[in-house]
Amino acid sequence: DTGVSQNPRHKITKRGQNVTFRCDPISEHNRLYWYRQTLGQGPEFLTYFQNEAQLEKSRLLSDRFSAERPKGSFSTLEIQRTEQGDSAMYLCASSLAGRGGISTYEQYFGPGTRLTVT
């Protein structure tokens, strides 16, 4: 399967613990995005990377959240001191930035990591 993969698929943690999620984008996709989706809502943008550079961050990304993409391939999203309000589906997407002045916008999503904070 050459789609976006995310691990783990489910995570249950106690309030106050730290959690880390991993995303592997589609091979050769140089843009990688993190979104959060709560029940009954559309995904909300958190942050995105082009290669290893983090270029845009949402105000939703509090100082307890940190995302990295050290080698421009996979990415990790860490949440420190989790709170019950962090319970959500965390989605990763990837896309291919334009080459030769041609932009591509299509974002392809992974299956998500469902976080439950008890």
Add this chain to the structure above:
Amino acid sequence: GENVEQHPSTLSVQEGDSAVIKCTYSDSASNYFPWYKQELGKGPQLIIDIRSNVGEKKDQRIAVTLNKTAKHFSLHITETQPEDSAVYFCAAKGRIQGAQKLVFGQGTRLTINP
């Protein structure tokens, strides 16, 4: 910032009939409008998209129309089948240099009745 409104929140149609979902956006500079289908327990799947320089796009049973003047776009599914049952999301992307985020609507739960 961009705001996307989606209607209806739920839609039930008979198998074989057509379904239409509508979205409005607030930022007239937005230039890309994708539609996603999300099944239970899965991530959103891109099913069709349209750019601001095109008024309509069709792919087999699904089509999207865009009215830039009114700032709204719609998803049309014809000859609906039970496997079309899912939650559908519209989204919009702004045109600010470097801005890549998608802003999503609230979703429409589509049920196809056999």
